[in-house]
Amino acid sequence: MRYQRLLVPALALVLVTVPAISTRAQGEEVPRGPTFAARALQALIDGIQFGVIIAITSVGLSLIFGTIHLINFAHGEFVTIGASFAFFLNVSAAGPGWHLIPAALTAVVFGALLGGAVDRGIWRPLRARGTGLINMFIVTIGLSLVLRHVVLVLYGTRPASYAQYDIQSTIDLGPAGITPRDLTVTLLSVLVLLGVAALLQRTRIGTAVRAVSANRDLAEASGIDVQRVVLFVWMLGGGLAALGGVFFGLVEIVTWDMGFKLLLLMFAGVILGGLGNAYGAMVGSLVIGVVAQMSTLWFPVDLQYAWALLVLIVVLLVRPQGILGRAERVG
Amino acid sequence: MDFSAILTDALRSGIGPIAAVYALAAMGLNLHFGYTGLLNFGQVGFMLVGGYGLAITVSTYDGPMWLGVLGGIACAIVLALLLGLPTLRLRADYLAITTIAAGETLRLFYRSNWAEPVTGGVFGLQRFANGFYALNPIEPGTYGVWLVRFSSRDLWVMIVGWALVLVVGGLLALLIHSPWGRVIRSIREDEVAARSLGKNVYAYKMQSLVLGGVIGAVAGMLQAIQVQSVNPDNYDPGVTFFLYTLLVLGGAGRILGPVVGAVLFWFVLSFLDSALRQAIDAEYISADLISTSEVGAVRFALVGVALILLVAFRPQGILGSRKEMLLSGR
Numbered sequence: 001m002r003y004q005r006l007l008v009p010a011l012a013l014v015l016v017t018v019p020a021i022s023t024r025a026q027g028e029e030v031p032r033g034p035t036f037a038a039r040a041l042q043a044l045i046d047g048i049q050f051g052v053i054i055a056i057t058s059v060g061l062s063l064i065f066g067t068i069h070l071i072n073f074a075h076g077e078f079v080t081i082g083a084s085f086a087f088f089l090n091v092s093a094a095g096p097g098w099h100l101i102p103a104a105l106t107a108v109v110f111g112a113l114l115g116g117a118v119d120r121g122i123w124r125p126l127r128a129r130g131t132g133l134i135n136m137f138i139v140t141i142g143l144s145l146v147l148r149h150v151v152l153v154l155y156g157t158r159p160a161s162y163a164q165y166d167i168q169s170t171i172d173l174g175p176a177g178i179t180p181r182d183l184t185v186t187l188l189s190v191l192v193l194l195g196v197a198a199l200l201q202r203t204r205i206g207t208a209v210r211a212v213s214a215n216r217d218l219a220e221a222s223g224i225d226v227q228r229v230v231l232f233v234w235m236l237g238g239g240l241a242a243l244g245g246v247f248f249g250l251v252e253i254v255t256w257d258m259g260f261k262l263l264l265l266m267f268a269g270v271i272l273g274g275l276g277n278a279y280g281a282m283v284g285s286l287v288i289g290v291v292a293q294m295s296t297l298w299f300p301v302d303l304q305y306a307w308a309l310l311v312l313i314v315v316l317l318v319r320p321q322g323i324l325g326r327a328e329r330v331g
Numbered sequence: 332m333d334f335s336a337i338l339t340d341a342l343r344s345g346i347g348p349i350a351a352v353y354a355l356a357a358m359g360l361n362l363h364f365g366y367t368g369l370l371n372f373g374q375v376g377f378m379l380v381g382g383y384g385l386a387i388t389v390s391t392y393d394g395p396m397w398l399g400v401l402g403g404i405a406c407a408i409v410l411a412l413l414l415g416l417p418t419l420r421l422r423a424d425y426l427a428i429t430t431i432a433a434g435e436t437l438r439l440f441y442r443s444n445w446a447e448p449v450t451g452g453v454f455g456l457q458r459f460a461n462g463f464y465a466l467n468p469i470e471p472g473t474y475g476v477w478l479v480r481f482s483s484r485d486l487w488v489m490i491v492g493w494a495l496v497l498v499v500g501g502l503l504a505l506l507i508h509s510p511w512g513r514v515i516r517s518i519r520e521d522e523v524a525a526r527s528l529g530k531n532v533y534a535y536k537m538q539s540l541v542l543g544g545v546i547g548a549v550a551g552m553l554q555a556i557q558v559q560s561v562n563p564d565n566y567d568p569g570v571t572f573f574l575y576t577l578l579v580l581g582g583a584g585r586i587l588g589p590v591v592g593a594v595l596f597w598f599v600l601s602f603l604d605s606a607l608r609q610a611i612d613a614e615y616i617s618a619d620l621i622s623t624s625e626v627g628a629v630r631f632a633l634v635g636v637a638l639i640l641l642v643a644f645r646p647q648g649i650l651g652s653r654k655e656m657l658l659s660g661r
Contacts, residue, residue: 071424126643134370135642137424138579141372141572142642145635149628153621264435267428299445306439309432316429317417 036297038175043293045173049182049251051269051289052189055282057244058266059196060115060237066213066276067226067233068123069133073140075241076263077147082111082242083249083258084155091163100164104246108239115238118143119231144260152256159255185247192243193282196236200278205232213276265292265305268312274322283323287311337605339478345598348485351492352554353597356570357578357589358499359546364575365583366507367539368519370423373414373430374547375570376437379563380406381548382555383441383450389459391449396462400552407548410437411541419536431568442563455562463556488557495553496590499546504586515539519584569631576638582651591649604630 034042061075088095089103098106122143126136170177178186200206211219212229220226241259248258269288273280288308295307315322344350356378363369384403388394394402414433418426441450450456467487473480481489506512514535517525526532555561573596581592607626610616621629641648 071428122639129643131643131646134368134423135646137370137427138575138642139639141575142635142638145569145572145638146632147635149632149635152628153625153632264432267432271425271428300443302443303439303445306436306443309436312432313417313429313436316421316425320417320421320425 034175040294040297042176043297044290045176045178047290047293048286049178049186049189049289050293051286052186052193053244053247053251054262054265054269054289055193055285056189056247057241057262058269058281058285059193059278060233060240061266062270062273062276062281063209063213063233063278064237065270066278067209067216067230068127069276070123070136070140072237073137073263074118074144074147075237075266076259076261077144077151078111078114078238078241079245079248079259079262080151080256081114081147081245081259082107083245083254084151084256085110085242086246087155087160087162087249087254091160097163100162100246100250104243107246108243111242111245112235112239115234115236115241116231118238119234123230123234124227148257148260155254155256157256159253161253162250165250182251185251189244189247192240196240197279197282205229209233261305265289265308268308271312272315272322274324277322277324280322280324333609335478337602337609340605341598341602342479343481344601345594346479346489347481347597348488348492348553348557350593350597351489351496352550352557353574353577354496354590354593355492355499355553356547356550357574357581357593358496358503359543359550360571360574360578361583361585361589362503362515362539362543362546365578365585365588366512366519367515367536368423368522369419369536369540370427371430371540371543372427372568372571372575373432373434374543374574375566375568376430376434377407377410377544377547378551378554378570379434379437379441379566380410381551382561382566383456384548385552386456386459386555386561387449389462390451390456396459399459403548403552404545407544408541411544412537415537415540419533419540431571434566434568434571438563438566441566450563451561453563455560455565457560460556460559485557488553492553492557495549499549500586500590507586511535511538516584572638573634576634576641579638579641579646579648582648584652585648585650588648588650595649600630600634603633 057075057079060078061072064070064072064075086100086103086107089098089106090100091097122139123136126139131139165181168179168181170179171183198206200210208219208224208229209232211222211224212226216226219229244262245259248262252258265288266285269285270281271284272287273282273284288311291311292304292308295304299307356374359377360371360374363371363374381403384406385396385399388399388402389396410433414426414430418429440446442453444452446452447454464484464487467483469483469487471483473482474486475481507516514525514530517528517530518532518535522532525535554565558565577592577596578589579592580596581590582588604626607616607621607629611621611626
């Protein structure tokens with residue numbers, strides 16, 4: 001059954017959401033202070049919003065792993081660069097002071113170009129030299145250090161917000177609420193994810209990407225230009241990461257190390273879904289976002305990322321290939 | 332530009348207590364990465380449990396120092412088992428992600444408000460190193476040659492630190508040239524072959540992880556003693572990246588690799604730091620381009636560049652052999 005693989009995450013989500021929604025009915029009769037149910041619903045909304053943003057950034061991470069088996073440690077920096085480049089165009093005194101929407105679109109293009117440049121400039125020569133995968137992985141760590149601290153020098157250490165959509169009033173949804181900005185970001189993120197899924201399922205290049213992920217040698221033998229597919233994946237990943245960075249900067253704040261903080265959550269989401277599987281990355285990230293936010297109902301806020309990382313370790317114990325991963329030996 | 336000051340700064344860092352701490356931690360990592368081929372990116376986590384194990388025993392519970400040292404080592408063993416159980420059966424890169432996640436998780440737990448009664452939260456812990464300094468046989472004062480001088484306390488940490496490096500290095504040399512060490516290296520070269528010869532690869536990997544982790548914990552204790560405080564934010568993932576850089580620089584899979592790497596790494600890093608600051612003060616580099624407060628960031632970026640260039644063009648480092656370091660993973 002093809003759809004059996006989708007059942008598990010669907011069930012997991014239902015298990016998390018049903019208690020939250022079913023208790024909402026009782027929560028409406030209490031006017032004083034937020035009840036547990038109301039807080040649970042709010043945390044769920046925040047979690048979904050957080051999860052779809054992580055999903056946007058982690059799709060590229062997963063696809064890159066699927067096509068060239070490289071874990072790109074510098075992926076978080078693509079997120080930061082996207083957010084800070086948009087900030088430069090939007091707010092910075094040295095920048096042109098554009099409205100956020102064109103600034104964000106330009107940042108996405110910039111992220112895609114950066115991804116392509118990194119593939120052409122670093123990975124392709126290294127692949128040609130026959131550098132081992134483990135060594136390549138260590139190179140991505142070096143790249144991450146370089147990019148992050150270049151951003152630190154250019155952007156500075158002070159967290160900041162974009163010029164538009166900063167102050168918002170909440171839309172009341174009964175016991176919970178969401179600002180129009182966050183709602184728009186969440187809906188846009190879902191649309192982007194659906195777009196990526198359509199791209200992978202229906203277009204020629206998407207099919208080629210899936211073919212290379214499934215079996216690189218066979219794809220090459222069938223006449224697919226693997227180098228071009230890899231370049232496309234890097235550009236797609238870079239662009240999506242930049243977009244996720246802008247979104248995260250919108251709903252939270254822009255900082256020089258935001259991408260690195262998100263990176264571990266992306267890893268958690270990607271492994272939870274099954275490394276190399278784009279849809280797995282989406283589902284896994286959503287679960288991680290919800291877990292991180294829902295944990296604040298019972299545990300202190302400053303531990304919310306820690307729970308998400310613990311989920312990662314538990315998943316590796318129980319089902320190392322991830323929710324949607326194929327049951328093959330991974331060691 | 333005061334070149335003698337730059338040089339003495341660099342020399343002091345290269346042979347000072349920090350270099351000894353990093354050499355020790357990198358020796359543990361060398362056992363993981365250089366000899367067994369385990370991608371442990373959470374070595375800083377072992378340093379953290381070592382440092383905190385000592386600090387919590389002495390500072391929070393008023394225990395004796397020897398108990399703190401044992402506590403730190405016990406914590407490292409537990410951490411290695413926890414990390415190893417799920418991941419050592421998996422592909423190498425899974426271990427890398429898990430260890431870095433575990434290191435970060437530990438840091439977040441130790442700095443959380445929830446753990447503050449025991450760990451001191453974001454403030455960390457102080458006042459646990461007096462027992463160590465009470466043993467100091469050296470009279471107070473400064474010692475050294477020319478301009479490279481250390482206080483008697485630093486000198487005491489240095490002597491203990493480098494002595495530990497010597498002892499651990501000797502132990503590792505004996506281990507690596509024993510039958511156990513040959514199995515470990517065969518796992519690095521070809522795990523399947525080792526398994527087909529009837530070796531319990533999982534158990535050997537676990538032993539290597541535990542032993543290297545304990546060495547890392549000892550390094551963490553020495554570091555905690557040297558700065559006389561533990562603070563969660565001193566244990567960020569960057570420390571592990573520094574360790575990898577100096578390990579690759581010196582030569583992974585060589586007993587002296589981490590030692591040479593640590594000395595050179597801190598020498599060069601300090602040299603750059605000092606030279607950059609002086610160049611900015613003397614206005615050879617305009618303060619608009621890099622301000623003094625950004626020197627630390629430039630330093631990190633340069634470490635990244637060094638790591639990329641080393642791994643791409645000389646993965647065996649200074650002492651290593653190229654044949655042994657063609658790690659491809661699968």
